Amino acid sequence: MNSPSATQFKIDCTYCPVRHRAICARCEGDEIERLNDIKHYRSYEPGQTIAFQGEKSEIVASVVSGVATLTTSLEDGRTQVVGLLLPSDFMGRPGRETIAHDVVAATDVTLCCFQKHPFEKLLEEIPHLNQRMLEMALDELDAAREWMLLLGRKSAREKVASFLLLIARRSGNPEAKSLGSESKIELPLSREVVANYLGLTIETVSRQLTILRKDGVIDLEGARTILIPEGAALAEAAGAID
Amino acid sequence: MNSPSATQFKIDCTYCPVRHRAICARCEGDEIERLNDIKHYRSYEPGQTIAFQGEKSEIVASVVSGVATLTTSLEDGRTQVVGLLLPSDFMGRPGRETIAHDVVAATDVTLCCFQKHPFEKLLEEIPHLNQRMLEMALDELDAAREWMLLLGRKSAREKVASFLLLIARRSGNPEAKSLGSESKIELPLSREVVANYLGLTIETVSRQLTILRKDGVIDLEGARTILIPEGAALAEAAGAID
DNA sequence: CGACCTATTGATACGTATCAACCCGAGTGG
DNA sequence: CCACTCGGGTTGATACGTATCAATAGGTCG
Numbered sequence: 001m002n003s004p005s006a007t008q009f010k011i012d013c014t015y016c017p018v019r020h021r022a023i024c025a026r027c028e029g030d031e032i033e034r035l036n037d038i039k040h041y042r043s044y045e046p047g048q049t050i051a052f053q054g055e056k057s058e059i060v061a062s063v064v065s066g067v068a069t070l071t072t073s074l075e076d077g078r079t080q081v082v083g084l085l086l087p088s089d090f091m092g093r094p095g096r097e098t099i100a101h102d103v104v105a106a107t108d109v110t111l112c113c114f115q116k117h118p119f120e121k122l123l124e125e126i127p128h129l130n131q132r133m134l135e136m137a138l139d140e141l142d143a144a145r146e147w148m149l150l151l152g153r154k155s156a157r158e159k160v161a162s163f164l165l166l167i168a169r170r171s172g173n174p175e176a177k178s179l180g181s182e183s184k185i186e187l188p189l190s191r192e193v194v195a196n197y198l199g200l201t202i203e204t205v206s207r208q209l210t211i212l213r214k215d216g217v218i219d220l221e222g223a224r225t226i227l228i229p230e231g232a233a234l235a236e237a238a239g240a241i242d
Numbered sequence: 243m244n245s246p247s248a249t250q251f252k253i254d255c256t257y258c259p260v261r262h263r264a265i266c267a268r269c270e271g272d273e274i275e276r277l278n279d280i281k282h283y284r285s286y287e288p289g290q291t292i293a294f295q296g297e298k299s300e301i302v303a304s305v306v307s308g309v310a311t312l313t314t315s316l317e318d319g320r321t322q323v324v325g326l327l328l329p330s331d332f333m334g335r336p337g338r339e340t341i342a343h344d345v346v347a348a349t350d351v352t353l354c355c356f357q358k359h360p361f362e363k364l365l366e367e368i369p370h371l372n373q374r375m376l377e378m379a380l381d382e383l384d385a386a387r388e389w390m391l392l393l394g395r396k397s398a399r400e401k402v403a404s405f406l407l408l409i410a411r412r413s414g415n416p417e418a419k420s421l422g423s424e425s426k427i428e429l430p431l432s433r434e435v436v437a438n439y440l441g442l443t444i445e446t447v448s449r450q451l452t453i454l455r456k457d458g459v460i461d462l463e464g465a466r467t468i469l470i471p472e473g474a475a476l477a478e479a480a481g482a483i484d
Numbered sequence: 485c486g487a488c489c490t491a492t493t494g495a496t497a498c499g500t501a502t503c504a505a506c507c508c509g510a511g512t513g514g
Numbered sequence: 515c516c517a518c519t520c521g522g523g524t525t526g527a528t529a530c531g532t533a534t535c536a537a538t539a540g541g542t543c544g
Contacts, residue, residue, distance in 0.1 A: 070387070072387070072388070072391050074391070074395060074396075074481050075481075078395040078396075079395070080390055080391040080394040080395050082387035082390045082391065083387065093380055094376070095373070095376070095377060095380070096380070100384055100387070101387065124369065127366065130372055130376070131337070133376060134336070134337070134372070134375060134376050134379060135337055137376060137379040137380055137383060138335055138337070138338070138379055140383055141379060141382055141383050141386060142342055144383060144386035144387055144390060145312070145314070145324035145325065145342070145343065145386055146314075147390060148322055148324045148386065148389060148390060148393055149314050149316070149322040149324065151390055151393035151394045151441065152322040152393045152438075152440070152441025153316060153320040153321070153322045153441060154316075154320075155499080155500095156499075156500065190522070190523090191522070191523060191524095192522085196394075198394070199393065199394025199395060200500080200501090201500075201501055201502080202522090202523080202524095203500090203501075203502085203523095203524080203525085204499090204500060204501075206523060206524055206525080207500095207524080207525080209524095210524075210525085223508095223522075223523060223524090239316050239317075397531080397532095398531075398532065432490070432491090433490070433491060433492095434490085442532080442533090443532075443533060443534080444490090444491075444492095445491090445492080445493085445532090445533075445534085446531090446532060446533075447491095448491060448492055448493080449492080449493080449532095451492095452492075452493085464540095464541090465490075465491060465492090465540090465541090
């Protein structure tokens with residue numbers, strides 16, 4: 001059950017950083033106890049594959065910390081990142097046999113795992129859990145569709161700017177507008193992963209970052225740290241709408 | 243409650259063509275009765291907007307017949323179709339205030355509608371309904387992510403071929419492989435809508451269809467009717483994988 | 485028959501991919 | 515301690531695919 005470099009441990013839900021945003025958000029008292037009883041933590045290193053597409057899935061999990069990607073590929077190697085898993089995001093499909101996409105850790109990742117079958121049982125028994133599950137699935141669906149607009153219709157510049165906005169919004173204090181004044185973000189992904197998320201090549205991502213810098217929209221501090229002096233300017237470059 | 247060219251009526255669920263594939267698929271006896279009590283049918287003409295993005299949503303619905311699109315746009319008019327609604331598909335978001343995307347009838351469309359609040363109540367009370375709702379949401383999520391691969395990584399030729407395969411799979415007898423031998427499909431969408439679904443222009447869609455015809459992969463019978471002599475050839479042109 | 489809308493076909497422009505060289509920082513081993 | 519290597523990132527020159535602009539064709543309705 002233990003893969004080489006994955007470790008297992010467990011902490012009290014009370015201190016969990018995603019307690020009120022994850023799948024368990026609506027659970028209280030006894031409900032959270034029952035989840036607590038069947039959970040276990042597990043950590044992964046950058047680059048490690050957490051789950052393989054097509055494999056039988058035995059667990060579902062919440063991301064506690066770190067970033068992972070959902071990835072699909074064509075036979076010739078072309079690859080598309082179809083989703084990011086950030087802290088509080090849920091991974092796995094109750095009611096499904098197999099895993100739909102490769103899940104790969106982009107940074108150090110800690111998951112709060114549940115065996116699938118006990119979890120499915122709780123899903124049936126705890127309405128709060130079921131409601132939250134549906135809500136999160138619909139949120140993911142919205143996110144996927146917003147990304148379809150980006151992939152199908154936005155220019156490279158807009159794509160890169162949109163991506164930076166997404167990271168800024170979700171990595172700063174959750175729900176801080178970040179639009180106001182200066183903010184600094186740390187990219188959790190390599191250029192390659194960013195390119196695969198945006199439907200671009202590494203080179204194009206790199207070039208667009210340079211152009212955004214020359215235009216004064218962002219500032220670069222090494223390859224992974226980005227300063228946003230004026231959120232509004234970035235939003236404009238992203239093609240606006242949200 | 244009645245918009246100019248929408249009509250209302252109601253039939254028995256027993257004769258419903260989507261009875262065993264729609265949101266109600268798992269409901270039996272009393273459960274289907276309770277759904278039946280709160281449903282009403284409603285029809286729309288091609289081009290009619292069924293719901294507007296941002297509007298407050300008062301109803302949710304199953305598509306009984308016809309095809310509708312889910313659409314988003316950027317301010318400058320660039321448009322992306324982010325989903326197709328085919329018979330048995332569900333539209334609307336329990337638990338959400340507003341509508342996420344424009345819904346537009348592509349053909350004559352008949353919906354089986356439910357007032358949102360009574361439906362949400364049934365969702366809480368009928369586990370079969372809740373399960374099916376989650377299952378369908380996850381199916382849609384899979385479909386959206388498969389489309390992200392198409393939008394981000396496939397060539398125009400592959401996009402068009404993939405689209406034809408999608409229509410062939412869902413319009414023939416549902417779940418017929420269609421890969422075997424010759425089949426004939428009727429496109430329910432104009433070139434413009436197809437283009438907006440594939441992240442292409444009308445012209446490119448048209449050209450790729452012509453090329454596929456010249457390559458003998460398909461045959462055209464007017465603008466909307468397409469013959470597929472060999473499903474395998476089309477699947478190959480689509481970039482394979484499923 | 486003419487008007488109109490949708491679709492096709494053609495010529496050209498432009499944006500991004502591709503191929504290639506180079507840069508930089510981090511390990512690694514002599 | 516420094517040269518070497520290696521992976522990730524940037525920059526440059528060019529190719530290619532799709533968008534754009536424009537003209538033409540076909541089908542439908544009054």
